[in-house]
Amino acid sequence: MEIKINRKSKIALYIQIENQIKNMIYSKILPKNYILPSERQLANTLKVNRSTIIKAYEELKEKGLIDSNARRGTYISFYDNHEENDHKKYLFWDEIYSKSSNNNFDNTITKIMNTDINSKMISFGGGMPSPDLFPQLEFQKIQIDLLKNEAKNMFFQSPVSGNKDLKNEIKKLMLNREVRISTSDIIVTSGSQQGLDLVVRTFVNYNDVILVENPTFFGAIQLLQTLGAKIISIPMDKCGMKVDVLEYLINEFNPKFIYTIPNFQNPTGITMSLERRYDLIKISEKYGIPIIEDDPYGELRYEGNYLPPLKALDKSGYVIYLSTFSKVISLGLRVGWIAAPERVIAKLSLFKQLTDLHVNTLSQHIVCEFLRQGYYKKHVKKIRKSYSLKRDLMSEKLTSNIRSIKFFKPEGGFYIWCKLPDNICLKSLLKRSLKNGVNYVTGDSFYIKKDEKGNFIRLNFTYPKNEEIIKGIKLLQLSISEII
Amino acid sequence: MEIKINRKSKIALYIQIENQIKNMIYSKILPKNYILPSERQLANTLKVNRSTIIKAYEELKEKGLIDSNARRGTYISFYDNHEENDHKKYLFWDEIYSKSSNNNFDNTITKIMNTDINSKMISFGGGMPSPDLFPQLEFQKIQIDLLKNEAKNMFFQSPVSGNKDLKNEIKKLMLNREVRISTSDIIVTSGSQQGLDLVVRTFVNYNDVILVENPTFFGAIQLLQTLGAKIISIPMDKCGMKVDVLEYLINEFNPKFIYTIPNFQNPTGITMSLERRYDLIKISEKYGIPIIEDDPYGELRYEGNYLPPLKALDKSGYVIYLSTFSKVISLGLRVGWIAAPERVIAKLSLFKQLTDLHVNTLSQHIVCEFLRQGYYKKHVKKIRKSYSLKRDLMSEKLTSNIRSIKFFKPEGGFYIWCKLPDNICLKSLLKRSLKNGVNYVTGDSFYIKKDEKGNFIRLNFTYPKNEEIIKGIKLLQLSISEII
Structure with missing residues (x-):
């Protein structure tokens, strides 16, 4: 044998x-x-x-x-x-199974998507908007109108790069973000996740080097690792990625692109300063290296001055900009977009057609009307107010309940990134917390090297109700005290 | 320099x-x-x-x-x-651009998706259902009910592998197709195209050999080529792929899997005989090679005996079955599914989460209700009748108008595959036909080796109206006579 x-x-x-x-x-x-x-x-x-x-x-x-x-x-x-x-x-x-399939084994996202909306577990885990703020009435009105006047159009195929009217609305939305583009610089995607997938498939070969902030969004890490990219991490301080180190890393590793979340970064909540943004663009131009700017949270600023996205500062067309309606309207819609030079969009579209032909027609029409009829602006205003209060509530409860925890209050976005004392074991705490009825994501998922974690946990404050925030932080405090 | x-x-x-x-x-x-x-x-x-x-x-x-x-x-x-x-x-x-991106340059699908529904061009090109048969009223009713009773649920995220109720309805649908599975053997996808993409990403490495029928669906060819697979083609006769040649090819090339469209094959319209189906399963078992069964048209049989899908004959669990609602209900919905052994579904789900998290919640709910409330069955009955008449009409017009063309009337599906005399140049004819106002797909797109075309064109009979079929075939005849 x-x-x-x-x-x-x-x-x-x-x-x-x-x-x-x-x-x-x-x-x-x-x-x-x-x-x-x-x-x-x-x-x-x-x-x-x-x-x-x-x-x-x-x-x-x-x-x-x-x-x-x-x-x-x-x-x-x-x-x-x-x-x-x-x-x-x-x-x-x-x-x-394929090589990339064998690199693909993290089901964190699957677990988050399975969040049971009727569960009694208090969830600070996912990156979901508040169910109580869904623009339900507006959507009802839009859908009834669409059914009355354009029912047939709802069934048709859509162009691969997206519905024209929707792209036109996105173009206007981008102008609000100080980015002047034409509709041919846009492709509609099934959320930002697909945007990133299309970009990675279009550019990344096995063993290509990608630079990312450390820590960063685990969905990006996992996707890049699955496709065999080498991920090198750029350290951050309170102004965002350290551009001096970035330049060193570019010289050392000749990366394919730089992936960044400049606004209210996931998970740290850090916002890249304006100076750093200019520096980053300058470096990108100096070395001819494209930037993938992931901006799902940009609209959700609760205080401080508005900062233009990198795409607005980019005169050379080196920035590929990803955004989505998932964080502002609803995750279930699966509508996001990429803004990039027209020739890059054409290349991305070839993958889109192979991947799933196009984003479903109904969602595209609904989002288009939501923008066109001006509901979007009002909705953003409304959720900003509510999320800002939730952020304050969570910060306050963290400060008053758990003295040993360190965090800073982010100017916007979805998360508070909390440092626990070194003597607390993340694994034991999560186990205990789940038992006590509160859920969140441990920090190690956001690091490239799993051993380099700094004992952080990420708490989302948009999804839970106010009373759940109060109760959840208490349960977290209880769990900490039980395992120390 | x-x-x-x-x-x-x-x-x-x-x-x-x-x-x-x-x-x-x-x-x-x-x-x-x-x-x-x-x-x-x-x-x-x-x-x-x-x-x-x-x-x-x-x-x-x-x-x-x-x-x-x-x-x-x-x-x-x-x-x-x-x-x-x-x-x-x-x-x-x-x-x-990545290696796979450089392999990716065919935009046939993009062109088809751009089909302008208001154009005066008569289209025999795409694989689209008839717009006149969209179940508009039923969908209005379903949506209004959903908006009334479950509006909130429409916004939520869905599980990565799909909404539970929808999977349960698909399970019942599969039982009608003689396939007994559980909901954990199912993943909901954004149409069959995504189903195939997930399968290919999960299994195929650069240079892996895939066996396909010759000719076959260009979306599959393109996807496999893009990901660097070596495609080897299996010749067909009127009973489907030649299994004796298949066995020879397996011994010669040690393929990763066999891709087949057994029912009303795209583009040929050929249906694999029951004997061949048994033979194919036997060979798959003998060599331990999985079969990817693509079945978008299975429900659309207009005459002859029903034949079970390969998945129904597969006792070893070697068949991965793909299907979709695109051809029966609407392409714009982007809802399809994969049925496969549970462990394979788990692996496919890991790619689904990386790709786009999940199929949009609204479409899943609508399709689920369409099935649950029994509309689906009635709808299939209705479109079968109409498509059967369209097929007959197109066959008749082809026979009476264009003597030089050879074809056989398929027992179901979407297409008539026509052989033109050798002295007609496909390229010149398409140019002339477009000028005369009729569109279709030339046969060479469906072959692996572009030089191996047998002077075929593929005509779709489901999308055009009856009067367009009559006029379009006349225009095709005119175009032929003009270029000879």
């Missing part, structure tokens, strides 16, 4: 062993009643831990393929009495 | 040359008034055609970077008077 193991594979050793034995059983290389080497023997031969062999054998036992007793040891108990099976080769799905 | 050209690159030679000269100009390696080599000289040095150099120089002239006169020849006329530009490196987007 010959087993080969691959220590570089992402497939666990015990599964590799299990699969190979399984294959030998199915293919009759090992006949019924064949006696397998003992666990210790095989562990020695393969130079693996004995527990690995124990686990492999256990799995095979559970599947009814092998059995063991004191007299004979472990032997093959499977006998295939279907004649047709003589000609079968067992298919091991685990062994045929 | 040193220029390096890469003949393996997808970037046209003249652009490579243009870009390198541009870079030398911007970076001041070539100063103002520097005299470039003559076109002939440079062509000789680089061993390219003279016209390539002419084109490169023309582009540089148009951009105001170089100029020429009889006395001096071609010289650099650009002078950068902005001091800041001294430190700029020009960014050439074309040079930083």
Whole structure:
């Protein structure tokens, strides 16, 4: 019996062993009643831990393929009495996944999307807008109008790069953000996540270097890692990424692009200063390196001066700008956009058509009307006010309830990034907190190197109700005191 | 002046040359008034055609970077008077696209999605359902109910693998197709196109071999080529793919999977016989190779006996089944699904979360209600009747108007696949037809090797109105007679 193991594979050793034995059983290389080497023997031969062999054998036992007793040891108990099976080769799905698929195993986002809206758990976890602020009445009105006057159009295919009227509204919205573009510089995407996916597929080859702020949004980290990019992180201070280090890293690593969230960064809440923005643009121009500017929260400033996005400062057309309606209107709509030079949009569109043809027509029409009829502006005003209060409430409760925690109050966005004392174990605290009924995301998910965490947790203040914020922070305090 | 050209690159030679000269100009390696080599000289040095150099120089002239006169020849006329530009490196987007992006240049689908619904052009081009049969009233009713009773739920995020109730309805739909699965064997996708994209990303590495029917759906060909797969084609006869050749190809090429459209194949309209289906499953089991079964048209049978999908015959769980509501209800909704073993669905879901989190909530709810309230069944019955008549009408008009054309009447689906006499040039005919006001897709798009076309055109009969079918076939006949 010959087993080969691959220590570089992402497939666990015990599964590799299990699969190979399984294959030998199915293919009759090992006949019924064949006696397998003992666990210790095989562990020695393969130079693996004995527990690995124990686990492999256990799995095979559970599947009814092998059995063991004191007299004979472990032997093959499977006998295939279907004649047709003589000609079968067992298919091991685990062994045929693509390289990128094997890099892809983090399901943090899946867990957040599964947030049960009726659960009693208080959630500071996801990056979701408040359900109480959904523009329900406005949407009802819009949909009823659309159904009355344009029902047929709701069913048609849309252009790959998006509905023309919607792109025109986005163009106006961008003008409010001081960015002057034409509709051919825009592609509508299924949220920012798809925007990033399209950009990455269009530009990134295996082993390309991407520079990102440290820490940064885990959805970006995961996507880049899945596609085999090398992520190098740029340290930040309270004014955003350190541009001097950036320049050093560019010279050192020749990156494909720089990914940044300049406004109310996820997770830190840091906003890049105007000076840094100019510096960053200058560096991008000096080295001819494009910037991916991710701006889901830009509209949600609760205090301080408005700052123009990088895209507004970019005279050379080196910035690819991503934004979305997910944080301002609703995540369920799946409507976002990319603004970039026309030739880049054309290239991105080729991937969009291969990926899913276009964003669903109904959502595009609804968002378009929401913008066109002026509801958007009023809605942003309304949620700014409410979120600002929620942010203040959470800050205040954190300060008064949990003295050992350190944080700064962000000028906008969705999150408060809290540093815990070093003696608190993040893992134990999360376990205890979940038990006590409050959920959040631990800081390590936002770092490239998992060991480089600084004992942070990210708390979202937009989704929970006010009373949940009050109660949730108390529960967090309780959980801390219970594990210290 | 040193220029390096890469003949393996997808970037046209003249652009490579243009870009390198541009870079030398911007970076001041070539100063103002520097005299470039003559076109002939440079062509000789680089061993390219003279016209390539002419084109490169023309582009540089148009951009105001170089100029020429009889006395001096071609010289650099650009002078950068902005001091800041001294430190700029020009960014050439074309040079930083990813490998897969450079494989991605076919915009057939984009053109089809841009089909203008108000155009006077008669379209036999896309694979779209008839706009006259959209279940408009039913959708109005459903939406109004949803807005009344569940407005809030419409805004929420959905689980990555899809809304539970919708998955439950799809499970029942699959039971009608003789496939017994649980909801955890299902993931909801943004149409079949995304289904295929997720499958390809999950399984295919650069240079993996995929077997497909020849000809086959161009969206699949393009996606596979973009991701660097090697596509090998399996010949077909009137019963579907030739399984004896398939077995030979498997032994020869060790493929990752087999992609097939067993029902009313796109573009040929061929339906795989029951015997072949059993044979195909047997081969898949014998070699342990998964089958990707693409079934967008399965419900749309107009005559002959119902045949079970491969998934229904698959006892080993080797079939990944893709389907969609795009062809039966509406393309604009972007709702489809994949049915596969639970562990494969879990892997596909990891890509779904990275790609766009989930299918938009509103579309999922609408389709769910459409199924739940029994509208779907009635709707399928209705469109089957109408499409069957359209198919008959188009066949009849083809037979009576264009004697030189050969085709067979498909038992279902969306397309008639017509063979033209060898003396007709596909390109000239399409040009002439567009001029005369009728559109369709030429057969060469559906072949892996573009030279292997058999002079076919694909005509869609579901989208045009009856009177457009009559007129369109006449215009096609006119176009043929004009170019012979």
